[in-house]
Amino acid sequence: MKANMQQGQYSLKKRLIYYVSAFSVVLGCLLIFSAYRISLEEIDEILNAQMRNLAERVAEHDPKPVQSTFDNHRRYHEEDLFVDVWSYASQDHKKHKQNMLVHPVTKAGFYTHKTATDVWHTYVLPLEDYQIQVSQQNSVRQSLALELAANMFIPYLLFMPFALWGLGWVISRNLQPLEDFREELANRGANELRAIESRDYPEEIVPTIQEMNHLFERISHAQQEQRQFVADAAHELRTPITALNLQTRILLQNFPQDDSLQNLSKGLIRIQHLVSQLLSMAKQDASILETETSKSIDIRQIAVNCVEQLIHLAMQKNIDLGMVHAEEVQMMGQESAVQSIISNLIDNAIKYTPENGVINVSVFQENSRIIIQVEDSGPGIDESQYGQIKKRFYRILNHAEIGSGLGLSIVDKATERLGGTLDFQRSETLGGLQVNVSLPQDSSRTDG
Numbered sequence: 001m002k003a004n005m006q007q008g009q010y011s012l013k014k015r016l017i018y019y020v021s022a023f024s025v026v027l028g029c030l031l032i033f034s035a036y037r038i039s040l041e042e043i044d045e046i047l048n049a050q051m052r053n054l055a056e057r058v059a060e061h062d063p064k065p066v067q068s069t070f071d072n073h074r075r076y077h078e079e080d081l082f083v084d085v086w087s088y089a090s091q092d093h094k095k096h097k098q099n100m101l102v103h104p105v106t107k108a109g110f111y112t113h114k115t116a117t118d119v120w121h122t123y124v125l126p127l128e129d130y131q132i133q134v135s136q137q138n139s140v141r142q143s144l145a146l147e148l149a150a151n152m153f154i155p156y157l158l159f160m161p162f163a164l165w166g167l168g169w170v171i172s173r174n175l176q177p178l179e180d181f182r183e184e185l186a187n188r189g190a191n192e193l194r195a196i197e198s199r200d201y202p203e204e205i206v207p208t209i210q211e212m213n214h215l216f217e218r219i220s221h222a223q224q225e226q227r228q229f230v231a232d233a234a235h236e237l238r239t240p241i242t243a244l245n246l247q248t249r250i251l252l253q254n255f256p257q258d259d260s261l262q263n264l265s266k267g268l269i270r271i272q273h274l275v276s277q278l279l280s281m282a283k284q285d286a287s288i289l290e291t292e293t294s295k296s297i298d299i300r301q302i303a304v305n306c307v308e309q310l311i312h313l314a315m316q317k318n319i320d321l322g323m324v325h326a327e328e329v330q331m332m333g334q335e336s337a338v339q340s341i342i343s344n345l346i347d348n349a350i351k352y353t354p355e356n357g358v359i360n361v362s363v364f365q366e367n368s369r370i371i372i373q374v375e376d377s378g379p380g381i382d383e384s385q386y387g388q389i390k391k392r393f394y395r396i397l398n399h400a401e402i403g404s405g406l407g408l409s410i411v412d413k414a415t416e417r418l419g420g421t422l423d424f425q426r427s428e429t430l431g432g433l434q435v436n437v438s439l440p441q442d443s444s445r446t447d448g
Contacts, residue, residue, distance in 0.1 A: 012178075016171050021164055028160070032153040040145035043078070044121075047141065048110060051081060051123040051134040058083060058132050059125055068135075072117055078144050082135040089129070102133055112138070177201045181209070193220045244268055294442075297335045299370055300326045303363050306342040310350065317355045321346070325362035329370050332442040337414045338372075345374040345435050348407040353378040358430055370441060375427035375434035386424045411437070 068082040084101055102111050108125045122135040181201060193216040198209045248265045255261055300323075307321060314321035331338075342361070349359045353376040362373040381389060390412040408422075415422045420439035427434040 013168075013171055013175050016175075017164070017168050020167055020171075024160065024163065028153065028156055031156060032149050035149035035152045036145050039148040040141060043141050043145055043148075047078065047136065048123065051110075051136065054081060054083065055123050055125040055132045055134045058085065059127060063127075063130060063132060065130070070117070076137060076140055078136075078140055080136070080140070084133050084135070085130055087130055102131075104131055177205065181205065193217075193223075241268065241271060294332050294334055296330055296332055297338060299329045299331060299338060299372065299439075300363050302335065302338050303342050303361055303372070306339060306346055307361060310343065310346050313347070313350050314359065317350065317353070317357070319350060319353055319355070320358045321350070322360065323362070324360040325364050325373075327364040329363060329365050330441075331370050331439060333418050333439070337418055338439075340414045341411050341418075341437055342372060342374075344407045344411050345372070345437070348411075349374055349376040349378070349433070349435075351407075352376065353432065357432075360430065366438075368441060370439045372437040372439070373434065375430050376432040377427075377430040378432035380426050380432045381424065383426075389424070390422070408435075411435075415439070 063085045065087055066083060066085040068084050070082065086101065088104060102113060102122055102124050105111070105124050105126055109123070111122050111124055113120055113122065119138040120135050121138050121141070122133050125132040177200075181196075184196065195213040195216060196209050198206045201209060245265070245268045248261065248268055252258070252261050252265060303323060303326065307323060311321055346359065346361065353359055357377040359374065359376045362371070362375075364371050364373075389408050391409060412422050415437055418439050420437055423436050423438075425434050425436070426432070
């Protein structure tokens, strides 16, 4: 079923993990950006205080003109500060190669200016004759802030795989009720329509369960109406056909040589049999057998009863019908279903076995399975048609005038209901068709 999923379908669990993972990545990006901004503000505050204190200390010790040097090829760190003291009367600052000096100011404070090498952050302390300035590259502070933010983000990255694994586990655990719900539906049989208990499921799927229970109720009601229809049809169809059959027999007693009456009688018998099989198939489809409780049944006794009920049909064609292997085996199941299997197999064998033929019925146990075997001396069936003869109304072409094509379909349906298997092969002893039905000893455990 999973292999046949349409392209438009998707996994809710995978989608949740994907979206939460993407959200975690975005959250991580926001985290490193926020950490960078916070680190930069903290660094600015600390280094600004350091620069101000350094300028004030220089001013307290009768400073002399000092000119710092800057190497463009060297990488500087946060502890590297450039201290310049220059006289207002001097013109050397105008020739400063790196242009690091700030023009004379009247108020102490921090100033930002751009040079050919970088953007500088400078604290300027004007004195009476001198101007003191302590400078630092902005890129140094930005690099330090980025390094601190990255160091904060590395644990987040290391923790992320474990967080995603835990997230997947949490999502799987929380979505487990959906899987339990799916398994409960998958384990139900086609006619198991009891309400689903909603107390074991989260409230998010309770409305779905309630609607499904309402659907089960509607289906159950529709099946009940179908059962009632089958019961009414059985009464309405069997009664007039039986009456016609009796009237035809009375006419045949008065006019035994009339070929038309003979053909009419055969046609009525065939119609009666067809109606009986149609009703049996309708009962299978309407799941009437589901209402029957499982009980311990004697398979051998059921087989004997079926042989006795159909022996008169075999005698009409002088067919030797009997039990050749009858072990006493018991099983838990529905008696009507087992009786339907055996009687339809024997009836089908009688139809396709020529006069003076042989039909053997066997019941035995093999490897903890109950085997019902019916074989005949008829023409048999080609192996290529074994899969076709289970279908409704399918008949072998050279036997189209016999039967209705429903017998083996009824057997297949009843076998499936009992949790068994149906297969065909050529009889080694009689040469015709051999039908094997394998049933579990307790069909109530597999009935679905």
